[in-house]
Amino acid sequence: MNLQEAKFEYLLRLGDSSLIIGHRLSEWCGHGPILEEDLAIINIALDFVGNTTELLKYAGQVEGKGRDEDELAYMRDEREFRNLLITEQPNGDYAYTIARQFLFDTYMFFLYEGLKSSKDETIAAIAAKSHKEITYHLRHTTEWMYRLGDGTEESHERMQNAVNDLWMFTAEMFDMDAVDTLLVKEGIAPDLNKIKVDWETRVKEVFADATLQMPTTTFKQKGSREGKHSEHLGFLLAEMQYVHRAHPGAKW
Amino acid sequence: MDEQKQIDAFEAKIAAGVKIEPKDWMPEAYRKQLVRMMSQHAHSEIVGMLPEGNWITRAPNLRRKAILLAKVQDEGGHGLYLYSAAETLGVDRTELLEQLHTGKAKYSSIFNYPTLTWADIGAIGWLVDGAAIMNQTALARGSYGPYSRAMVRICKEESFHNRQGYEIMMQLAQGTPEQKAMAQDALDRWWWPAVMMLGPSDDQSPNSEQLMRWKVKMESNDAIRERFIDRTVPQAEFIGLKVPDKDMKFDEKTGHYTHGKINWDEFFDVIKGNGPCNAKRLKDRVDADKKGKWVREAAVAYATKRAKEKEVA
Numbered sequence: 179m180n181l182q183e184a185k186f187e188y189l190l191r192l193g194d195s196s197l198i199i200g201h202r203l204s205e206w207c208g209h210g211p212i213l214e215e216d217l218a219i220i221n222i223a224l225d226f227v228g229n230t231t232e233l234l235k236y237a238g239q240v241e242g243k244g245r246d247e248d249e250l251a252y253m254r255d256e257r258e259f260r261n262l263l264i265t266e267q268p269n270g271d272y273a274y275t276i277a278r279q280f281l282f283d284t285y286m287f288f289l290y291e292g293l294k295s296s297k298d299e300t301i302a303a304i305a306a307k308s309h310k311e312i313t314y315h316l317r318h319t320t321e322w323m324y325r326l327g328d329g330t331e332e333s334h335e336r337m338q339n340a341v342n343d344l345w346m347f348t349a350e351m352f353d354m355d356a357v358d359t360l361l362v363k364e365g366i367a368p369d370l371n372k373i374k375v376d377w378e379t380r381v382k383e384v385f386a387d388a389t390l391q392m393p394t395t396t397f398k399q400k401g402s403r404e405g406k407h408s409e410h411l412g413f414l415l416a417e418m419q420y421v422h423r424a425h426p427g428a429k430w
Numbered sequence: 431m432d433e434q435k436q437i438d439a440f441e442a443k444i445a446a447g448v449k450i451e452p453k454d455w456m457p458e459a460y461r462k463q464l465v466r467m468m469s470q471h472a473h474s475e476i477v478g479m480l481p482e483g484n485w486i487t488r489a490p491n492l493r494r495k496a497i498l499l500a501k502v503q504d505e506g507g508h509g510l511y512l513y514s515a516a517e518t519l520g521v522d523r524t525e526l527l528e529q530l531h532t533g534k535a536k537y538s539s540i541f542n543y544p545t546l547t548w549a550d551i552g553a554i555g556w557l558v559d560g561a562a563i564m565n566q567t568a569l570a571r572g573s574y575g576p577y578s579r580a581m582v583r584i585c586k587e588e589s590f591h592n593r594q595g596y597e598i599m600m601q602l603a604q605g606t607p608e609q610k611a612m613a614q615d616a617l618d619r620w621w622w623p624a625v626m627m628l629g630p631s632d633d634q635s636p637n638s639e640q641l642m643r644w645k646v647k648m649e650s651n652d653a654i655r656e657r658f659i660d661r662t663v664p665q666a667e668f669i670g671l672k673v674p675d676k677d678m679k680f681d682e683k684t685g686h687y688t689h690g691k692i693n694w695d696e697f698f699d700v701i702k703g704n705g706p707c708n709a710k711r712l713k714d715r716v717d718a719d720k721k722g723k724w725v726r727e728a729a730v731a732y733a734t735k736r737a738k739e740k741e742v743a
Contacts, residue, residue: 204495207483207502209714211722213476213513217506223486224499231492248491272725328735329728336724421490421548428606430490430548430598 181364184357185298186241187260188367190250191357191403193233194261197251198411199282200226201418202269211272218318222279225311232304252422256412257405264347266411270340273326273333277340280319281381285351286312288376292368301366320384327388334389341385342393349398351377357403444645449575452518461519463646464574466535468516469526473537475509477530477711481545482554490548497594498551504587511584515576531716538562539697540627542705549602549609549616555595557617557624557662563588564658565628573645596665603669610670617666618674625689626697628655634694659687 179187203223210216234247245253264282269275290312293305326337352374354362361367385392401407422430436455443450450456482502489495513523529535540558545551563585570581602613629635629651641647663680666673677690700708 201487204483204486204499207486207499208476208479209718209721211718211725213506213510215722215725216476216479217503217510220499220503220506224496224503227492227496227499231496234492251492252490272722325729325732326725329732330724332724333728333731417487421488425490425606425608428490428609430494430601430605 179356179360181360182240182242184360185366186237187357188361189233189237189240189301190260191262193230193237193247193250194259195265195282196226196233197230198259198261198414199265199279200224200230201414202265202267203275203279205269206275215272219275222315222318225308225315229304229308229311232307236300236304248422252419256407256415259405259407259411259415260402261407261411262347262351262402263399263408264344264351266408266414267344267347268410271336273336274340274343276319276322276326277337277344279315280323280384281341281344281348283312283316283319284377284380284384285348285373287316288373288380289368289370292373296367297365323384323388323390327385327390337388338390341390342395345393345395346397346399350400350402353400353403355403441643444573444643449578450573451575459640460574460644460646463641464577465516465519465521467646468512468519468577469521469529470536470538472509472512472516472526473530473535474541475505475512477537477541477715478558479505479509480711480714481541481543481707482551484545485548485551488548489551494551494598501555501591501594504591508580508584508587511580512577515580518576527719531712531719533703533712536701538627539700539705540623541711542700542708543619543623544707546619547612547616549599549612550620552595552598552602552613553616553620555591555593556599556665557595557620558627559588559591559595560662561624561627561658563592564654564661568648568654571645571648596669599671600669603671613669614671617671621674622693622696623700625655625659626692626694628658630694630697631655631692656686659689663687 200223203219203226206216206219207223208216210219230251231247234250238245238247238250262282264278267274267278287309290305290309293301294309296302296305323337326333328334352370354370358367358370362369382392399408437457440450440454440456440460443454450460479502482498482505486495486498486502489498513526516526517523526535530537545554566581566585566588570578570585572578572581599613599617602609604610632650632652635651638647659678663673663678675690677688679688680686681688699705703709
């Protein structure tokens, strides 16, 4: 694997995770628990679509085969997607959505902080812009972690169940394979082992303040690096891609 | 001051173009009518998020997805803004939502039609927002300060929505034969509901002279409808689509289009609850409210705990 291939793969990981979690959040549109949250969630989804567009556009340029951001988003199949498994998990109740978002936002926060000093100027520029947005997202989801974790008995139980269920998907966030190793060596991507330490520290603090127990699950569900997803992704992509695919070559 | 004097002073203010503000004295009928209009408008914004939200996950490319998300977010923002404007008249959002959920309050009849293809997103922006703008630019000149200011701001955003909808239609109309057919089909389905959403014709909707004098109602439904049609028919022709009204003609003498017979039975039927999506829209709103109850309770419980801690400290 050369540097160009590694960069392409890495950009797909970032771009696909944003695309898929943005899709999940947008499913809440019009169905949120309160109007203010409806607006906040769509707004966050919109940031993710913007972030996806930049990342996949650059991925297409790096690849150099003439694929643009839409072709990458709409014309690849399940096995070619590199989004983290946590991003494709269904919305569940609001606690589940918030827990998923908090665990992912915290990861994004530290990852993009690292990417801001990437030696790849385009990645550094995208990261700088996105990090500002993620800072707001994380503040929002953290506040909801407190409200739901330390709210009522019911909300506490729902939130505890949500974090317990999602915990098995967090380990793969920090997996380092040949792509990461090469990009870390080249100063393009941050070392995920370091991010893991920051992530764990922050998650523990927030869980403690939200009166939540750290999950004891030891099972680690992995696979996104090789495009091995949960069964949910296929349905999500079928919905997302069908109009685009039903009209090959059409402009919108 | 006796009531007649208060009314005279109130009417003199309006006649002089001074806005009525929340703490000013106002007749009860004025307050009631405004609460009804503003809440109906707010409900329309949030119910309107449903048919459009229906296509966010299926938008045909990333640019369209982003635009649609931003647009629907704007609509929700309008809802929030209008609920707040209604609250200045002493009625709170929970109460207004309760009226929506129990079917006591209405929202725009147009949102009881389904969005069946991507072109419907274009048709809504172009026709539905287009018709709404005609009504809302008039309301921006209304006498109640908070509502008229809300309208000014909302109209600015709606005109973007209108343009993005037309741009979707234009792109489709210039696209493949399937895309063009999709655009025409959307126009066929949305045209009459859009024409009707501006309200019953003047002979069936006597605008009370009083509401006009109080600048609550600014223009008659038919006058607004005429402006909408005059503006929209040439837009359809420009992109090669045909408005589904075989009697639509341009009248050289008046300088306006004359339209065919409007099926008001359908309009009143949809208002009564018998539109294709009335039940679904209401159920979606009620379900969201029910499912969100524990979330709102948690937020209140958390805030209460923090407030108590502060007291102790």
